[in-house]
Amino acid sequence: MARAILYDSTLCVGCRECEKACSEGKKLPYNEKVAAEETVSSHKLTAVRTHGERFSRKLCMHCLDPACASVCPVAALEKTAAGPVVYHPERCMGCRYCMVACVYQVPSYQWEARLPLIQKCDMCADRTAPDAVTRCSEACSFEATITGERHELVEIARKRMAEKPNDYYPKIYGIEEVGGTSVLVIAGVPFEQLGYPSSVAKAALPNYTWAALQYVPDIAVVGAVLLGGIHWITHRREEVSRVEGAAAGREVPQ
Amino acid sequence: MSATSRFHFWRTVFWLVMAAGVVAGFQRFYYGLGASTNLSDRFPWGIWIGFDLLCGVGLAAGGFTLAATVHLFNIKAYEPVVRPAILTAFLGYLLVVVALMFDLGRPYRIWHPLVMWNPRSVMFEVGWCVMLYTTVLFLEFLPVVLERFKLHTAKRLLQGIMLPIVIAGVILSTLHQSSLGSLYLIVPNRMHPLWYTPWLPVLFYLSAIGVGMAMTIFESWHSARAFKRHLxxxxxxxxxxxxxxxxAVYFALRGMDMLQRKAYTALFEPGYERWLFLLEVALMAGPMILFWFDWSRKSPRTIYLGSVAFILGFVTNRLNIGLTSFERVTGVNYFPSWQEVAITLMMIGLGFAIFRFAASHLPIFESHEEEETQARGGEPGVPVLASTPGD
Incomplete structure (x- = not known):
């Protein structure tokens, strides 16, 4: 059981009901001014973006192996078994490494606050029922955003694309990007045109760090032995002269 | 300018910098990061990370390189520069931690990594290493203080356990100097190709060793002038x-990597990044070519200027990695606010002032008592840290 979201840009009419439901659910202010902002921020966790006649949604992609959770020095971000990537504000010390690491620039900061926290979409993790849907899915009257099991959503996406092949760009965004995401996107044009970076790594990003970080214990142990050994070799002369000096001074036989 | 008026000039500059730093610090903590910095969601790390952390830790690398040279490799000739290098490193790390307190959104939680673990995080590892290594530096510097207050028994006891402390210091430094480069391994798609490479940790380590040497030369030159000693x-x-x-090793590795991954093709792309890249390479490689020639090593002034060039090249490299390399993908042209600059300058000013104070009140440069040399005769093989041989 792992919750996922499918967003279908071809069905989206840009009504912004998803934004409104999200803000209301998270007790964030929502008005015309906020609605006009086409980017996520600490007071807007999902944004509908306009690209001429088309729309796209920006929200946390809930990566299967998220960079943000791997880089956090205090494990304030966590990919839960239920699907969402959630934030534990009581742990956060505000280093903002998650914001640097996220290839989608999703985690947002309360820059205006004296004691700021990160804000991000948590896929309505507060709705814990196994069949619960997110607020944005609930608010969507056009099935442009739906909630479900990831493998089921992939099937639905494939079916929609097979039924109307001319309407879709033949690819599901989120299957392989950064090792897979829990938010999947299908659209009528290449994803780059809708603000989804197309050149992202296909492997999970934490692997890039682990390639180096895994050697920390080896460097510590091998390094300590090596340096101790070097010290032993380089200080041999002092040791010899000490023994000889002691022998000569005290006139001890042998 | 005479020596006295130069002193008054720098003292005025120092107090102006401190005043600006205090005002900026108040704004940062009272009005928040948004009001006092040019940081944003798209550009969350500025000069407090790019300079204060990346350069601050790097410039303090002389501490572990000289401790290793003298106490592990047993090249005794370098003993006279160990104490200043350890002092620089200790001050450097303390100031890095102070600077981090300005950058962290909730600085009072800086202890969280002690109890809230995430071993997959490079920042977690860096945090632990910096904390442990600052403790090591304290212990490595402590003999100087004990000597000043004539606590010889305590000093001898401490020196009895100095070997594992020195080894721990070198290992911890190796780990976190390289890990500062590993911090950026997670963003292969966000950094400019001229700087992103899987070799970042090794390159960071090598350049830290180099800048540790350059900083030691820089200090020796200035201390010689300030304390009227001979260089x-x-x-x-x-x-x-x-x-x-x-x-040379650094550029051999960096060059091979750029060739093999064809990263050099980014030099032909338009944009200001390549010029900053070339500036960095010129400043770092220039001293290598200069010092290759014997005549350059005859003049102390040339040696000093070459070292300064390398330090500036190192700083350019870290600023390029921490700031420049993110500008293309984020579309942000970051320039620090005056408050960010003021706090960084305050850290640099404090570093110089405390170093000067410590050097005039503690036995950093002068050779110390004869008895120490005799006292340690009984424990050969144990490094006597930060000590100069009695004359």
Whole structure:
């Protein structure tokens, strides 16, 4: 059981009901001014973006192996078994490494606050029922955003694309990007045109760090032995002269 | 300018910097990061990370390189520069931690990594290493203080356990100097290709060793002037040779990597990044070529200027990695606010002032008592840290 979201840009009419439901659910202010902002921020966790006649949604992609959770020095971000990537504000010390690491620039900061926290979409993790849907899915009257099991959503996406092949760009965004995401996107044009970076790594990003970080214990142990050994070799002369000096001074036989 | 008026000039500058820093610090903590910095969601790390952290830790690398040179490799000739290098490193790390308190959104939680673990995080590892290594530096510097207050028994006891402390210091430094580069491994798609490479940790480590040497030369020059001592010209000359080799290995690795991954093609792309890249390479490689020639190593002034060039090249490299390399993908042209600059300058000013104070009140440069040399005769093989041989 792992919750996922499918967003279908071809069905989206840009009504912004998803934004409104999200803000209301998270007790964030929502008005015309906020609605006009086409980017996520600490007071807007999902944004509908306009690209001429088309729309796209920006929200946390809930990566299967998220960079943000791997880089956090205090494990304030966590990919839960239920699907969402959630934030534990009581742990956060505000280093903002998650914001640097996220290839989608999703985690947002309360820059205006004296004691700021990160804000991000948590896929309505507060709705814990196994069949619960997110607020944005609930608010969507056009099935442009739906909630479900990831493998089921992939099937639905494939079916929609097979039924109307001319309407879709033949690819599901989120299957392989950064090792897979829990938010999947299908659209009528290449994803780059809708603000989804197309050149992202296909492997999970934490692997890039682990390639180096895994050697920390080896460097510590091998390094300590090596340096101790070097010290032993380089200080041999002092040791010899000490023994000889002691022998000569005290006139001890042998 | 006479020596006295130069002193008054720098004292005025120092107090102006401190005043600006205090005002900026108040704004940062009272009005928040948004009101006092040019940071944003798209550009969350500025000069407090790019300079204060990346450069601050790097410039303090002389501490572990000289501790290893003298106490592990047993090259005794370098003993006179160990104490200043350890002091620089200790102050450097303390100031890095102070600077981090300005950058962290909730600085009072800086202890969280002690109890809230995430071993997959490079920042977690860096945090632990910096904390442990600052403790190591404290212990490595402590003999100087004990000597000043004539606590010889305590000093001897401490020196009895110095070998594992020195080894721990070198290992911890190796780990976090390289890990500062590993911090950026997670963003292969966000950094400019001229700087992103899987070799970042090794390159960070090599350049830290180089800049540790350069900083030691820089300090020796300035201390010689400030305390009217003669420059340890033989040592300084020897270090320039080491510097040439370290920079050569660094560029051999960096060059091979750029060729093999065809990253050099990014040089032909339009944009200002390539010019900053070339500036960095010129400043770092220039001293290597300069010090290759014997005549350059005859003049203390040339040695000093070459080291300053390398330090500036190192700083350019870290600023390019921490700031420049993110500008293309984020579309942000970051320039620090005056508050960010003021706090960074305050850290630099504090570093110089405390170093000066410590050097005039503690036995950092002068050779110390004869008895120490005899006292340690009983424990050969144990490094006597930060000590100069009695004359």
């Amino acid at each position: 340890e010209i033989k040592l300084v000359r020897g270090m320039t040779r080491v510097l040439v080799v370290v920079i």
